[in-house]
Amino acid sequence: MPETSIVIRTFNEALFLADLLEGIRNQTYQDYEIIVVDSGSFDGTVEIAGRFGVELVEIAGRDFTFGFSLNRGIVASEGRFLVLVSAHTTPVDREWLGTLVEPLRDPDVAMTYGRQMGEARSKFSERQDFLRTFGEERQVIQPPNFFANNANSAVRRDLWEKQPFDEGLPGLEDAAWAKYWMDRGYQVVYEPRAGIHHIHTETWPQVEHRYFREAVAAHAIGIRGPRHVSGEIARETWRFVADVGLALFKERDPRLLLEIARFRWAKGRGTARGLLDHSEAQIVADHQGFFFKDDVTAVVVTGPGHASHTMVTLPEMKPGDVVVRVEYVGVCGTDLELFRGTLGYFETGESTYPITPGHEVSGTVVRTGPNARTTVQIGDRIVIECIQGCGACEMCDSGEPIRCDDRKELGVMGLNGGYAKHIVVAGAHVHRIPDGLDLQRAALCEPLAVAVKGRRRLISALGPGRHHIGVLGAGSLGQLLALVLAREGHRVSLVDQRKSRLEAATRALPESEVSTDPASLWKCDAIAEVTGHSGVLEALLGGVGVGRTVLLLGFPYGKLDLNPERLVAQDLSLLGSVGSGPADFQAALEILPSLSLDEFLKSTFPLEAYEEAWTTHERGKALKVMLDVSGESEI
Template sequence: MVCVAEARAVETSVLIRCFNEQKYLPGLFDALDRQTYRDFEVIIVDSGSFDRTREIAEARADTVLRISSHDFTFGYSLNAGIKAARGKFIAIVSAHTEPCDEHWLETLIAPLRDATVAMTYGRQLGKACSKFSETEDFERTFGPRPREESPARWCVNNANSAIRRDLWEKYPFDEELTGLEDIDWARRWMTEGLRVVYRPEARLYHIHEESWRQIRRRYYREAVAARRMGIKGPDRVLNEAFAELRHTVSDLVNAFSPGDNPVAARLTLGQRLREVVYFRVNRNIGTFKGLLEAHPLETRAEQEDALFDRSTRAVVIHGPGKVALENIELPELKPGDVVIRTAHVGVCATDLELLAGSLGYYKSGMAKYPIVPGHEFSGRIVTVGQNVIAFKEGDPVVVECIQSCGSCGECRAGNFIGCAERAEVGVLRLNGAYADFVTVPARFVHRLAPGTDLRQAALCEPTAVVLKGMRRLMPALEAQPNAERRCAVIGAGCIGHICAVELARRGHAVTVFDRNAARLEVFKGRPIQTSADLDRLGEFNVVVEATGHPEVLDKALHAAPAGATLLLLGLPYARKEFSFEAIAAFDKTVIGSVGSTAEDFAEAIRLMPELDLSALMACSLPLSKFAEAWELARAGSRLKIILDVEDRP
């Protein structure tokens, strides 16, 4: 798909390759807007971003070209972008860069007006957020003096370069290389007698905020490319090792006297020394693996793993009491999957049970850590699998928590909760939405109407849970058509609150019981009664137990009058001795209900505009404050806490 602004003649096309660059792209566009040289267009080549990259690009670029990440190589993305370009000069710049001044572009392309020059490249600098050693490498590789490129020391780099389009038409970039396509192209024209020149005045900041794994992958794929081009090979490992040893010693010395290295402002001496060691070790692991591995990057899956960082910020529970906000890899996008950018996620008691290790799945060994919690959420689709036709990018959605296999006997009978292979988002086998992005099968996704309040939509899951309980409760009540229905809801937490609101909407007389006066206070002004006295349960012939506390359950089972119907929505109920005489001898009916189905989600979405759930949306915090949100939830001082994932502080 290509989005193109009104055509105009330009001398230069600025080509930017992107994959998940929402953090840096606005700064690059701002720097381009400040350029004194104006005879240029901006072309974005996006290779499957699932953050806001394309949204930013489409608002500010002249052309946005989208290619599949399955087709991506550095050479292919450049060739695709240049085909769409109108300039006779092509300036190539990484999306995570920022020109240092308003003269960068003019300075970079000026040498190309000399017919003997095929390519130019500019200086790269680090910022405070960079790695200390990489900033030192930038100074070694580029430096302040102009020069002409030489095969003795290849430095040309497409993070900050420019080429002549007429030469590209004769020799496009090599689409098979896993990196170093810039060196390959420069080498081709230098053998023809043309020049490649370095212009240090064309300066930009090259921002790499990479994990150690990303650093290893980057140098690995570059080493593989150098090997395939014949620049380096296994015979060069010893030379590379000696060079890296020299650089490591130099970096360690410079850590004590960092001079102009901007990273020194961010790190203490001890941190600088440690980071030097980590950087050099990971760079060497990647480089030596790429030079020595027998058959490197031969499959497309291996190439995509080395080329793309599909990470997301997520809250990860590693075991009882062990939790951290960190970056994790998203699972591979299957043909039937979608990737959703999380907007809001509700804090649920289940999340706290996961942290405590008290959830039955984990105590029994049915589920294992690590797990990303969060099953009550809303968001927008950002990527769809190849077989997904029911959804498109940008659709606002919610997702069913319980996801069955769909093919076993239980599933075919409609008993999805009985599926032995079922997964539960954020609970069992599937990571949840305490994350910027979550990948789920499209068949469990429900589209919302345009303009839906996504914060309220995060309450669709608990609402669907209530609606399933109502669906199971109604047949028992309809069997007593002449009985007056006096409904008690025990527990005024999220589930109990929604249950009371829904019963009242259906026209039933409702009394909510809770010891927390603040939770009962929110029902003031509504046709719902409140009480803290469970001894009154004998007045009600419909009782909904929504606390999950075994003592409360025991009280409800014994105190409910003869002929009463009890709906159990609270989990977990601990082991407790109990005599069934209190049920059988008094014609009481006990109904259990857990989770929800697609039918219940559809009904929850339909009912959302009719339900006043404003009390459940009164407290929100950013995802980074998840620990504070959990403390509030434990204390019971807030009825519900919703984490705002999409809108960072």
């Protein structure tokens, strides 16, 4: 086991990372391991880390905060000393690493940080600030100067285990950690002999934002606030004058004057904005050290045929997550497949027990991570995407998360679903519900999004114009597809063996044609098979007319006795469609208020009556069965 673990945070650091890793490799002190925590680099950073053989921890970009990334790297490490260094730095000499960790051998020392210096690529004023901030004399930092800097620091693992870095702060997680342990009698040591070159290549807006978020963090943890603004302005004014003097009389380079003015303006303005922004500071303070670990009631399937209504502990929130109070969740055949163990994902190992079902969810946001609040706020009424991709790959960028190799599916694969009072989900996968749309109807968004995607694929194959489309299976998904198609002016015919479903379809779509005879659809321009039954599909492919298009929207079909010669000889086009993407969800939300959905809202059960709800669904006693999870509506 190495004595020291070096944790490096990266995002697109290809320009600097190799120099840092080479500098570490050349250190005299060699008892270390390196962990690189990357948050979605696409410039070759990950490949560089691989060439150096370091351990790589990858996190989603939406979850990045300084504290979160450091904590994840430390969790993956083993050393009793933890060195934290910025990716855009290089050691000044071969003694940097050993010198930085040496003070931690003193049991009274919690943290050390080393000297930082600029170099030729650094902005002139920042080089001067490094010289002013990081002097040549060793110091034991004394309150109220709670300063430390994780661009070049080391901490003790035993103390980190008691107090990890704050994942809610937008900066100054280092100062907050130092303050915590200094308040408890430990020392923070500044060691100037442990030096690095620190290179920032920021734009001016990025400079301002860096100082803004650091000031917000300082305000939130109580080490600076609005009363310090005048002092900060005075200090930046004095430093502006000093920098101008150095540029003119020492460097003899008047070309630096504009850069000096822009740096001091960006730094001063960002700092003042952050210290004066009460709302931002309060939001950050609300998130400080927050981990949503309350026990909540949920339905948990622990194995084939075994489910219970029990208490579970929610997972830890990540910075990009939100906590949702579930209001309604639709019952789907997939939930029953999970319960029975017949879902295909179990055979492939993609889904495992225990799992909480439920992927047709509406709810209310009750907590947001610090990175999620730019898109969603506490109190927002939302729906949640079922298929959730990584958000960084080509497939996700193209709006097809079903093709993402790292996807998860809410309540199906890798993510606990909505049969629970509260759930934790990524904020990137929630959509606000339009005003005027109630939460029960909104829970139909997920199956409607599936229908929207199926319609998109079908009409793309058929081409423009109005078509006669048959829907084989008038259950909830079949009727949603029929509603979407009819809304666009297509002629729709539905077939189902259950007359109650056909009666419901007639009430929702009086202009539609209904029948119990599948052969009545054979001459339609296209047929959507929505039952998912292999025998029905075989009959369809054997009877449909020449040149027709068949959409497979039902799932799953199991084993089929399929004759490809029949498909070719009849000139059939066979399409598959499964799940939905973000654009389909948004489209579904936009059209939901215009659809006649009363037939879908007639059967609702409380969460604890999930078994009765499953029985009602399985026996076809209602077009749609829902669970009222919050228990705040009438049952």
